[in-house]
Amino acid sequence: EGGAGEPAGWVHWYDELSQTAERLKSQHVTGLAVDVYAGGASLWQSDLTAGGPRWEGGAVDPSFDEENRLALLCRVNEQAGMGLVPTLRFDGIHPRIESLLGQVDCKPGLLCLGRDGEVRDASETLVGRHYNILDPRVQGAVLDVVAELVERLRGSGVVDGIALELSAKGWLHLPGVAWGLDDTTFLRFVQETGKGKTVLHDSGPNRFTA
Incomplete structure (x- = not known):
């Protein structure tokens, strides 16, 4: 429940979502692409994410209520007769990668390094981290989120596919060639x-500049 006389957060969210869907339907919109994972949080409760949903508390301190908002999203689209493309934006902290980084014997490669041997400037990312998408452990963390979403959506007749957003401040891409x-x-x-x-035999912070 919400505060005194106020509905629970998910009720207000559901009402707004339903109204938006009906308005778009009246404008002959046949489908929606909706963020279900962004800022490290998701529309479903999961150990793979920093929390959820991201609409309450934001990416820094997300909160979660017991209602499955992903299921509600599918239900609203089904009632409105519109297709749904859930989107994922990897631009936040990933708990499993952070756990690996915290290990004393963690092998290097989880963070994206440039030719100067330094990580990407924290101000250029949403949360001060840019994981190295070329690392199999990072790729595995991404696939885990996608696979869990697919499992949660199993049986839904309104989902037309899943989209991965390449946000400028996200880490699903490299900042540049080098x-x-x-x-x-x-x-x-x-x-x-x-x-x-031959590069492997060199040393120093600029050994990859050639």
Whole structure:
């Protein structure tokens, strides 16, 4: 429940969503693309995310109520006769990657390094982190979120597909060409392509500038 005389947060959210869907339907809109994962939080409760839903409390301190808002979203679209494309924007903290970074014996490669050996400037990202999408552990963390969403949507007849947003302040892409240059990632590149072997024998922060 909400405060005195106020409905629970999800009730207000559901009412607004229903009204929006009806208005769009009257304008002959046949489908919606809606963020269901962004800022490290989701529309469903999950151990894979920093919390949810992101609409209450924001990405920094998200709160969650017991109602499954993802299911409500599907229900509203079904009632309105519109298709749904849930979207995911990887621009927030990922708890599992953070857990790996906190381990004493964590292998390098989780954070995106440039040619100067430094991570991306914190001011250029939403939460001060830019994970290295070339690292299999980061890729696995992304796939886990996608797979869980797919499982939650199983059986829904309104979902037309899932979209991944490439936000400018997200970490699902490289900031530029000369990134992902930590030793672990570069070694994997050499092993898979056979190129750049001489670079591995160099040292210093600018060893990848060639």
